[in-house]
Amino acid sequence: MNTDPIADLLTRIRNASLVGSSMVEIPASNLKVEIAKVLLQEGYVRSYEIREDGKHRTLRVLLKYDEEGYSVIRKLKRVSKPGLRKYFGMKKLPRVLGGAGVSIVTTNKGIMTDRTARRENLGGEVLCQVE
Numbered sequence: 001m002n003t004d005p006i007a008d009l010l011t012r013i014r015n016a017s018l019v020g021s022s023m024v025e026i027p028a029s030n031l032k033v034e035i036a037k038v039l040l041q042e043g044y045v046r047s048y049e050i051r052e053d054g055k056h057r058t059l060r061v062l063l064k065y066d067e068e069g070y071s072v073i074r075k076l077k078r079v080s081k082p083g084l085r086k087y088f089g090m091k092k093l094p095r096v097l098g099g100a101g102v103s104i105v106t107t108n109k110g111i112m113t114d115r116t117a118r119r120e121n122l123g124g125e126v127l128c129q130v131e
Helices: 005-018 030-041 114-119
Strands: 023-026 045-053 056-063 076-077 102-107 112-113 126-130
Touching: 005 030, 005 056, 005 076, 030 045, 030 056, 030 076, 030 102, 030 112, 030 126, 045 102, 102 114, 112 114
Parallel strands: none
Antiparallel strands: 023 056, 045 056, 076 126, 102 112, 102 126
C-alpha cells in the first residue's frame, strides 16, 4: 500500500534518471498519466505509454537525456503532500527558476503547468515542481 502515489512516481523517475536508465515503469493511475502528459508537453521526458496486462495497468515513461548524457530533469520536488495540502491562487502560483522550470498544478479544469494556469486565470493545488 502506498500512501502518496505522486511522491512514488517522482521518486521512481528521480532514481531512474540518477542511474541513467532509459525508462521507468510505474503502477498507472489517471493522475499519474496526466502528470506524465505534462512532463512530455514540457519536454522533460521522451514519451510515455500505458501498458495493460490482465487487470493491472503500468505507466512506462521513457526518460530524456541531453547530448552529454545528463538527465533533462535536474530536480523533482513534491510540494503539496497528503498531510499538508498547498493551494495557491492564480497570482500566488510559485515560479520555478524564474520560469525556466515548471510547477504542475491541479485545477478544476485538469492538471496543467503554472504558466497555463496563470494564462487561464486559475489557481489550485501545486503537486510538484520540476527543474
